[in-house]
Amino acid sequence: MNAENRIALLAAPGLLYLAALYALPLALLLTESLRDAEGALSLAAYVEFFADPFNRGVLWRTLRVAALTTLLALALAYPTALALSRARGWAQTAILVAMVLPLSVGVIVKAFAWSILFRANGAINGALMGLGVIDAPIRMLFTETALIIGAANVFLPFMVLPIYAVMRQLSPALPEAAATLGAGPFFRFFRVTLPLTLPGVIAGAAFTFSLSVSMYVIPSLIVGERQQTLSMLIARSFLFLRDEQLGATISAILLLIAIAVVLGSSWLAARVTGGRP
Amino acid sequence: MTETTIKGVTRRRLLKTTAFAGAGLLAAPSILRAADNEIVIGCAGSHTAWMEAVVAPHMKATLGADILFEGTKSTVNLEKMASNRDAPYLSVVQMDDPVMIIAVEEGLLTPATPELVPNMVDLRPDAVHMDGMWCNYVQPWAGVAYNTDFLPGGVPNWNALWAPEAKEKLIIPGLRNTEGMWTLFMAAHLATGKPMAEAQYEIDAAFDKLAQLKPNVLTTYSVMSQAFNLLEQGEITMLSGNFSSYALPRKAQGVPVDLAAPAEGIFAMPSGICLVKGGPNPELAAAYVNEMLGPELQAAVAEFSASVPANTTVKAGAIIPEGVPIHAPDWAFVSKNRADWIDRFDKLMAA
Missing domain, CATH: 3.40.190.10 (Periplasmic binding protein-like II)
Structure with a gap:
């Protein structure tokens, strides 16, 4: 065995760990979802799942919320990452700390904090009424908008950091060169900065979408059970309906979405970079 | 052959450490095994x-x-x-x-x-x-918890849940929680007018009546603490199916909540x-x-x-409200149908 192969063996414990605790259970779930009542291979569970308009509604809501959360997080994260890459000294440290520190706070705490802010007598309604924007409190708690705002906040660091990682490698000489050739700020941004930072955007979007599509605690606390998501349906199937096949089927669908996100983002990143690492 | 090192860590030391870590991992079940006490x-x-x-x-x-x-x-x-x-x-x-x-x-x-x-x-x-x-x-008793600042007159009957003024001011437990059954059975009773002993089997009528409750339901819950917190804060005014072991201690702590025993009856948890x-x-x-x-x-x-x-030698605990019937449902019927009811309830209440 040559030196390179021996070093590759260092990955073995991690791979074994993932195989035993992640891949194997997922394979068992997949198998469970592909059996009929007699134990024969069948797609009946999937047909049944998609035949139910309630399930289709939950699937559509899950994808819609994940997509909108990703878009909102991107809109907030890109300028933040840009500022972070340009900042120096204490300003950079402050932004980084502001990004990373919230990761140490549990997601339950953050979701619960948002549920307090969204109340009729919460800070957001109070501020809007104080500014004269609204005359009476508007209902925000248990709405999809509230969920998207709360989720985007929780997942924001996962969007900012990949974009920042790419931006900090971007040579300042490139936009400067464009400027010397007469390019205005908008042209420089859309034709130089943005295309070169797209790999970070794709990675951040893949992270955020994957986390949003599978979130459980945040929707449970902010929108409740009248607007269920796929993860909530999985818990409901296993714990309350005690329907393991339904739970396995929904888990497999969620897994397929995750795989599609990973493959799609990899393909997109390869196209954007032209195959460069 | 050269000895591969990572900043002073020799292969032998790495293997030895890994072996000790593995042994520790294998020994973990006995370490973690529950003690006799x-x-x-x-x-x-x-x-x-x-x-x-x-x-x-x-x-x-x-x-x-x-x-x-x-x-x-x-x-x-x-x-x-x-x-x-x-x-x-x-x-x-x-x-x-x-x-x-x-x-x-x-x-x-x-x-x-x-x-x-x-x-x-x-x-x-x-x-x-x-x-x-x-x-x-x-056995706690269950009725309707309410915010005393917003409903100083209490909740005289279960129909108050369906009243127009309760729009988006009510939270009900889902049927995953046992206390969720109280709203379902009371809906059957109100819809059919039959005594509770008979009404509890009229599940279709109960779900039809629950459908009329949707405009008033802010949300349904399976974790009661958050719903109760919203009641305490006045975000909602009523929390259906709540019980004495949770609401009355909060009332005793000075929180503006109370537990109503509506005229149609209360339930034994x-x-x-x-x-x-x-x-x-x-x-x-x-x-x-x-x-x-x-x-x-x-x-x-x-x-x-x-x-x-439950111990007959003990004279302590809750005072059961007088003058209202106490209902105890057919639990065998509930356990036989519960999964179907949960599914039906979730679909009915979906926003």
Whole structure:
């Protein structure tokens, strides 16, 4: 065995760990979802799942919320990452700390904090009424908008950091060169900065979408059970309906979405970079 | 051959460290194995306050036992028992009667007998079920919790839940929670006009009546604490199906809430305790159940949780509201149909 192969063996414990605790259970779930009542291979569970308009509604809501959360997080994260890459000294440290520190706070705490802010007598309604924007409190708690705002906040660091990682490698000489050739700020941004930072955007979007599509605690606390998501349906199937096949089927669908996100983002990143690492 | 090193860490040292780490990992099960004086109890999340304040210190003082609680819903406790059937880690579970019935049917429980649990002989006869498979230990009563700042006149009847002024001011428990059944059964009673004993079987009528409740329902819950917090803050004015062991202690703490006993009736919460079949430390588990049913702990828990004790020698706990009927449903009917009802309820209430 040559030196390179021996070093590759260092990955073995991690791979074994993932195989035993992640891949194997997922394979068992997949198998469970592909059996009929007699134990024969069948797609009946999937047909049944998609035949139910309630399930289709939950699937559509899950994808819609994940997509909108990703878009909102991107809109907030890109300028933040840009500022972070340009900042120096204490300003950079402050932004980084502001990004990373919230990761140490549990997601339950953050979701619960948002549920307090969204109340009729919460800070957001109070501020809007104080500014004269609204005359009476508007209902925000248990709405999809509230969920998207709360989720985007929780997942924001996962969007900012990949974009920042790419931006900090971007040579300042490139936009400067464009400027010397007469390019205005908008042209420089859309034709130089943005295309070169797209790999970070794709990675951040893949992270955020994957986390949003599978979130459980945040929707449970902010929108409740009248607007269920796929993860909530999985818990409901296993714990309350005690329907393991339904739970396995929904888990497999969620897994397929995750795989599609990973493959799609990899393909997109390869196209954007032209195959460069 | 050269020795591969990473900043001074030799291959030999790395292998040795890995071997020790592996040995430690393999030894972990015996290290983590429950001690003889330790048992794990499954209970309701809403019971955590008095389990920590009253039960745990009592068990330490009388049995020298360390009690670990897992507070969650009855259906989740059932799933934990079923999933760990071959190697149970729970010794005792405290959950609701309809879920107990399923646990008995699935062979997950072992009966308590007066030999194992001597305090059983002092229980009300109706508190012992299916030849001792489980016993009711305390029984809170359930009605409608309300915010006294917003509803100073209380909730005189269950129809108040359907009133137009309650639009988006009501939270009801989902049917995953046993207390969710109260709104369902009362809907059947209001829709059919039949006595509760008959109305409880009119489930189609109940769901039709629940459909009319949707404009008033801000949300449904399976975790009660958040819903109760919204009631305390005035975000909602009524919380249906709530019970004395949760609402009345909060009222006593000065929070602007109270528990109404509407004219159509209140319900007896079916809080049961059982021994898990094949659970760890069976003798300690039986001693735990015996203490839970004994006069000292019965009085303390009933007083703390504003509940009715099951031990007939104890005079303490909640005062049952007078002048309103107390309903106790057919739990066998509930446990047989519950999964279908949960599915139907979730689809009906989906926004």
